[in-house]
Structure formats: C-alpha cells, structure tokens
Amino acid sequence: MARALELAARGCGQVSPSPLVGCVIVGRGGEVVGEGFYLYERVKHAEVLALEQAGERARGGTAYVSLEPHSHEGRTPPCSDALIRARVARVVAAIEDPNPLVNGRGFEHLRGAGVEVLKGVLACEAARLNEKYIHALRTGRPFVHLKLAASLDGRIATRTGDARWITGEEARVRVHQLRREYDAILVGAGTATKDDPLLTDRSGLARRRPLVRVLLDERLSLTPASKLARTAREAPVMVITAATADPTRVAALEECGVQIVAEASGGRNLRAVLESLARHSIQSVLVEGGANAAGAFLRAELVNKVSFFVAPLILGGDAVGAVGGVGALTIEEAVKLRDVEIERHGHDVEITGYI
Ligand SMILES: NC(=O)c1ccc[n+]([C@@H]2O[C@H](COP(=O)([O-])OP(=O)(O)OC[C@H]3O[C@@H](n4cnc5c(N)ncnc54)[C@H](OP(=O)(O)O)[C@@H]3O)[C@@H](O)[C@H]2O)c1
Incomplete structure (x- = not known):
C-alpha cells in the first residue's frame, strides 16, 4: 500500500x-x-x-x-x-x-x-x-491552505509595506512547489496594490490546469496596468468584487482577459466566495495574504492548513503583523495547529500544521 x-x-x-x-x-x-x-x-x-x-x-x-x-x-x-x-x-x-x-x-x-x-x-x-479532493467533496467548498512569509517577530512586511523578499531563495522555490499543488491562489486587494505580484506557478513542473489567480477586490482597485491584468490571457485571473462595481473599470479589466465575479457581499462573505470558486471547479486554494485576508479567513474558520515560512530577521516597530483583525483575547483562544511539521529551507524554517 x-x-x-x-x-x-x-x-x-x-x-x-x-x-x-x-x-x-x-x-x-x-x-x-x-x-x-x-x-x-x-x-x-x-x-x-x-x-x-x-x-x-x-x-x-x-x-x-x-x-x-x-x-x-x-x-x-x-x-x-x-x-x-x-x-x-x-x-x-x-x-x-x-x-x-x-x-x-x-x-x-x-x-x-x-x-x-x-x-x-x-x-x-x-x-x-x-x-483537497476529500474536503471539497464533503463540504462543497475548496480546501484552504494559508501560507505566509514572516519575520522572527511575526511581521509580513515593513512599515512601508515592503515584503520583498522576507525569505530566501530556497524557501521561495518550495513555495512554487506548493503553488503547483493548488487549483487557485488568492490574495487581498492590499497585496495586489502594494506588491503588484504575478502569483504564477513557476515550479517548472507539469500541471494539468493553469493556476487560477484570485483577487478579493470589493472596490475594484486592480488596474489594467497591473502585472495580474497584463498577464490575464496567459494565466487566468478572477477578481471577486461588488455587484455595484464601476462598469467602466469592469469593462477595462475584462478587455485584458480578467474574469470579473460580482458577489453580493463584494467578497466579504468568504464562505460564499469559496462556494463560487467551487462552482468554477476549484477544489483547493492557497491563500497568500496579506494580513487582512489571512485574518478574515481565520476568523471565518475557513482555513484547513497553515504554513508559515519564518525568516531569521527582525522588522520591529510598526511593521505589518502577519494576521489582521481583532485577534485572540487569551492564549486559550489562539488558533492552534496540530500534526505540525517543521522543515528547513536554507536559513528559513517552514512550520506547517492543520487547524
Ligand atoms: N510576507 C508575506 O507572506 C506577505 C504576503 C502577502 C502580502 N504581504 C504584505 O501584506 C501587505 C498587504 O496586507 P493588507 O492586509 O494591507 O492587504 P490584503 O489582506 O492583501 O488585502 C486586504 C484588502 O482586500 C480587500 N478585501 C476584499 N474582501 C476581503 C475580505 N473578505 N477580507 C479581507 N479583505 C478583503 C479589502 O480591500 P478594500 O479595503 O479596498 O475593500 C482589504 O482592505 C503588503 O504590504 C504586502 O506586501 C506579505
């Protein structure tokens, strides 16, 4: 066996x-x-x-x-x-x-x-x-894996929003292998604005369907000049936004090949977002931040698996904390992981577990 x-x-x-x-x-x-x-x-x-x-x-x-x-x-x-x-x-x-x-x-x-x-x-x-297959069939929603790169003091970006790169080359290679395991990758509008990321699978390994890049963007702030929009014809981009989104902006993004999905909640109801992704045949989602998106998924209890890549550096001061929202009141209330596995990638440490 x-x-x-x-x-x-x-x-x-x-x-x-x-x-x-x-x-x-x-x-x-x-x-x-x-x-x-x-x-x-x-x-x-x-x-x-x-x-x-x-x-x-x-x-x-x-x-x-x-x-x-x-x-x-x-x-x-x-x-x-x-x-x-x-x-x-x-x-x-x-x-x-x-x-x-x-x-x-x-x-x-x-x-x-x-x-x-x-x-x-x-x-x-x-x-x-x-x-991923079992979870999607049992719940009708994709399996959610939250992945973040954090400093020793638990920050995912400096106070100016700089996050490139917290982890080293080896950890980033591992992240691309992780992306290959997923049907979709998701980030919040804040990350798209600050980082202008590409969010593609650059593992170099075979995959059957292209990685769908999903953006939570209620106010539809993504521009046609962004890397996501400019590459939408090469790898799919799906933007979850409000039904009231500006039709001119919608048309400009659609012109680039971006798929606009209007949600009644504008993407705030993450259960509905996941159900919508399931209808698009997406069985698994890698959530790669930022802090607010991570906090919202955790708060809604929709995260199945968590991986933090911790780098040996300290950002201090007002640097962006890894997980947004109000947070736990007591240690007892903390989100706890089980079946924890720890792996080293160069100077960085990957900690993975299940909620
Ligand atoms: N180190 C890492 O692993 C890593 C990963 C990703 C990002 N980052 C860093 O994190 C920072 C961005 O984090 P962030 O917290 O500002 O932004 P974020 O979590 O990427 O995006 C949050 C924004 O997404 C929109 N949104 C729509 N639906 C949402 C929902 N259901 N829940 C939460 N947000 C929703 C909201 O935009 P509106 O308010 O406009 O409606 C919200 O402000 C950047 O500096 C980036 O470099 C680091």
Missing part, C-alpha cells in the same frame, strides 16, 4: 478535480506484477494500467489500491468490472471514495462478485494525500 500511495503522488498537479490514485497488483506468489497511477489527461485509471501490465498474472492475486475502485460508468468504464474480469482474489484499499457516485458501491460490487475486500490500510496517509 505504501508503494500504491507513492505511485498515486506522482499524479500531483495533474489530476484535479479527480483524486490521486495508485495501484499495485501482487501475483499469487507474492511478486509485484503490475503498477499504475492516475493522470487526468491519460484518462485510464490506476487499476486498469496496473492490470494491463499484470495480464494473466493478476489472476488469483491481490490489488492494492489507494482509493476505492469506482463501479459506475464515468469517463471510463467501472474499475470494479476490470478487477473482477481479471479474476483478482482480493482487493486491499486504503479508504472509501467520498464521491457519492462511488462511496461504498465499488466495494459492494467487488464483494458481490466474490472478491475479498479489505479496507483501512494506511488510511490516514491516504486521506492526507487526497485531503
């Missing part, structure tokens, strides 16, 4: 809105006879690719799959049928597929055909691997 999960991870950036899936077929003698993993563009599922490799040797063997095989007609015929036809004796799965079209039906179909089914092997690891 560990190998199936490793294979599944190879689809990173290339499966959304589908899940990452890996499969290993072990023959009757205990030898690996087939391996496969899913890529959206390749269409064929991990099980089918592994079965094709295994051929006759799959008969009487065991299929290890990182996710429940599907039993309905989708973009491909049911994988449960393929496993039954190949006469595998046993299917070992990590987790059920939360997709309502699957959700236990794949297992039922296999059992009904006399295939032994075992589930729950490396379940936590498998659920973590597909955390």
Whole structure:
C-alpha cells in the first residue's frame, strides 16, 4: 500500500478535480506484477494500467489500491468490472471514495462478485494525500491552505509595506512547489496594490490546469496596468468584487482577459466566495495574504492548513503583523495547529500544521 500511495503522488498537479490514485497488483506468489497511477489527461485509471501490465498474472492475486475502485460508468468504464474480469482474489484499499457516485458501491460490487475486500490500510496517509479532493467533496467548498512569509517577530512586511523578499531563495522555490499543488491562489486587494505580484506557478513542473489567480477586490482597485491584468490571457485571473462595481473599470479589466465575479457581499462573505470558486471547479486554494485576508479567513474558520515560512530577521516597530483583525483575547483562544511539521529551507524554517 505504501508503494500504491507513492505511485498515486506522482499524479500531483495533474489530476484535479479527480483524486490521486495508485495501484499495485501482487501475483499469487507474492511478486509485484503490475503498477499504475492516475493522470487526468491519460484518462485510464490506476487499476486498469496496473492490470494491463499484470495480464494473466493478476489472476488469483491481490490489488492494492489507494482509493476505492469506482463501479459506475464515468469517463471510463467501472474499475470494479476490470478487477473482477481479471479474476483478482482480493482487493486491499486504503479508504472509501467520498464521491457519492462511488462511496461504498465499488466495494459492494467487488464483494458481490466474490472478491475479498479489505479496507483501512494506511488510511490516514491516504486521506492526507487526497485531503483537497476529500474536503471539497464533503463540504462543497475548496480546501484552504494559508501560507505566509514572516519575520522572527511575526511581521509580513515593513512599515512601508515592503515584503520583498522576507525569505530566501530556497524557501521561495518550495513555495512554487506548493503553488503547483493548488487549483487557485488568492490574495487581498492590499497585496495586489502594494506588491503588484504575478502569483504564477513557476515550479517548472507539469500541471494539468493553469493556476487560477484570485483577487478579493470589493472596490475594484486592480488596474489594467497591473502585472495580474497584463498577464490575464496567459494565466487566468478572477477578481471577486461588488455587484455595484464601476462598469467602466469592469469593462477595462475584462478587455485584458480578467474574469470579473460580482458577489453580493463584494467578497466579504468568504464562505460564499469559496462556494463560487467551487462552482468554477476549484477544489483547493492557497491563500497568500496579506494580513487582512489571512485574518478574515481565520476568523471565518475557513482555513484547513497553515504554513508559515519564518525568516531569521527582525522588522520591529510598526511593521505589518502577519494576521489582521481583532485577534485572540487569551492564549486559550489562539488558533492552534496540530500534526505540525517543521522543515528547513536554507536559513528559513517552514512550520506547517492543520487547524
Ligand atoms: N510576507 C508575506 O507572506 C506577505 C504576503 C502577502 C502580502 N504581504 C504584505 O501584506 C501587505 C498587504 O496586507 P493588507 O492586509 O494591507 O492587504 P490584503 O489582506 O492583501 O488585502 C486586504 C484588502 O482586500 C480587500 N478585501 C476584499 N474582501 C476581503 C475580505 N473578505 N477580507 C479581507 N479583505 C478583503 C479589502 O480591500 P478594500 O479595503 O479596498 O475593500 C482589504 O482592505 C503588503 O504590504 C504586502 O506586501 C506579505
């Protein structure tokens, strides 16, 4: 199963809105006879690719799959049928597929055909691997990962708004790898105005769909001269604004290829913003600040995962604090992380955890 999960991870950036899936077929003698993993563009599922490799040797063997095989007609015929036809004796799965079209039906179909089914092997690891897919299916909203670069004293910009660069080259390379895992990246209007960022995925790694750059901009302050607007035809830009936004400004941005999404709340209702992104087939969002956007997402309890890249420098004085809003009254009220992981990138430290 560990190998199936490793294979599944190879689809990173290339499966959304589908899940990452890996499969290993072990023959009757205990030898690996087939391996496969899913890529959206390749269409064929991990099980089918592994079965094709295994051929006759799959008969009487065991299929290890990182996710429940599907039993309905989708973009491909049911994988449960393929496993039954190949006469595998046993299917070992990590987790059920939360997709309502699957959700236990794949297992039922296999059992009904006399295939032994075992589930729950490396379940936590498998659920973590597909955390974005699972969250989006269960809630109807994208998975939200808040990422900020902060100084030792917890500031994300100097008192003049200068934030380039708080962290070093290695940490910035890591951030581009992180961007590749997400369907969308989001910032507040303050960041767009002060930094004029590009917000693209420059990991250099393959991705299936371009990273959608989302801006919370109730007052529609983005200009056609900004880097975001000027590159909107190369990589999508979506601006969430108010229904009352100035039609001349809307037209000028649309002329650049910017997609304007008018929200009744102007983007202040972040639950509605996320639901709107889900309707645009966005399953995961990396929120990259600034302080007010970060505070608003945390306050609305819409953040699933947090990464702070802490750099060994001190900004002091009136430098911009990492998270805006009123903040916690007591330590007891603080937003606390669990399953914390710490990694070093050059002189900087990445602290990641779940809320
Ligand atoms: N180190 C880092 O990781 C990092 C990352 C990003 C930014 N920064 C720095 O942070 C600073 C900008 O932070 P900021 O707090 O001023 O700006 P921000 O959080 O980027 O943007 C806040 C603005 O977004 C608009 N907005 C629309 N809907 C919103 C909502 N639901 N919640 C919150 N805001 C919403 C509002 O604009 P209106 O008030 O105009 O309506 C609000 O003032 C810059 O200096 C930038 O360099 C640092």
